[in-house]
Amino acid sequence: MIELIQFSWSPFCLVQRRILDYSGVRFKLTNIPNPDRTLVWRLTRQRYYGVPILRDGRTVVFETDDDSQVIAKYLDAKLQLDLFPKQFHGVDRVLWRFIEDQVEGACFRLNDIYWREFVPKVDQLGFLRHKERKFGRGCLDQWRAHQAEWLENLTKQLTPYECMLAQRPFLLRAEPHFIDFDLWGMLACFLQSGHYQMPAVHTCLQAWHRRMLHLKKADVPSEKLHS
Numbered sequence: 001m002i003e004l005i006q007f008s009w010s011p012f013c014l015v016q017r018r019i020l021d022y023s024g025v026r027f028k029l030t031n032i033p034n035p036d037r038t039l040v041w042r043l044t045r046q047r048y049y050g051v052p053i054l055r056d057g058r059t060v061v062f063e064t065d066d067d068s069q070v071i072a073k074y075l076d077a078k079l080q081l082d083l084f085p086k087q088f089h090g091v092d093r094v095l096w097r098f099i100e101d102q103v104e105g106a107c108f109r110l111n112d113i114y115w116r117e118f119v120p121k122v123d124q125l126g127f128l129r130h131k132e133r134k135f136g137r138g139c140l141d142q143w144r145a146h147q148a149e150w151l152e153n154l155t156k157q158l159t160p161y162e163c164m165l166a167q168r169p170f171l172l173r174a175e176p177h178f179i180d181f182d183l184w185g186m187l188a189c190f191l192q193s194g195h196y197q198m199p200a201v202h203t204c205l206q207a208w209h210r211r212m213l214h215l216k217k218a219d220v221p222s223e224k225l226h227s
């Protein structure tokens with residue numbers, strides 16, 4: 001059985017989890033503590049310490065750079081999801097770079113503000129140290145102090161996607177594309193603390209978000225998947 005090794009609030013893990021749910025395949029979720037990557041390190045034979053990674057029998061799948069999408073492409077090929085159709089090659093890369101940088105940057109900061117509520121007590125020291133070493137001392141308090149600005153920033157970052165969804169049910173076409181799952185994962189991180197809602201001004205995004213939440217491959221007409 002496919003196993004997703006993750007922690008639950010990571011935007012990148014939420015992308016892969018939604019893809020797996022969408023596919024309908026049975027899979028196992030293994031949560032690791034944020035500060036302890038021993039399992040990832042061991043499974044990747046000392047080549048990777050990030051999450052998510054995937055274990056599928058003897059195969060272990062992990063990213064090779066920030067923009068590689070190795071895991072999503074593996075799932076796409078194995079489960080025949082048609083999430084990377086040829087006609088969007090290139091455009092999709094531009095979009096996922098933007099989503100995983102600009103949109104992700106606002107989403108994870110807005111979520112991290114509530115870190116004491118969702119990081120288990122035993123992992124809080126490691127979490128705080130990791131964040132402060134990466135983003136500077138007091139970063140979590142600063143993000144909280146600038147919460148309104150970060151919310152405004154996120155709302156602005158989402159405007160292009162609202163425009164796209166005014167034209168069609170999913171971001172690039174009539175059926176979901178990897179880009180839909182990618183954006184969905186970033187927003188799932190933003191929403192996971194329960195302190196936020198989708199920005200009210202983006203009505204098409206709200207409707208898309210509701211559609212994406214429980215979407216299954218079986219709901220997408222199969223003739224469209226191969227057209």
Ligand SMILES: N[C@@H](CCC(=O)N[C@@H](CS)C(=O)NCC(=O)O)C(=O)O
Nearest residue numbers: 010011012049050051052063066067
């Ligand atoms: N581009 C990678 C990014 C993965 C990533 O940045 N994961 C974070 C957690 S959200 C991580 O494990 N970073 C390494 C670390 O925390 O040391 C992907 O799509 O999986």
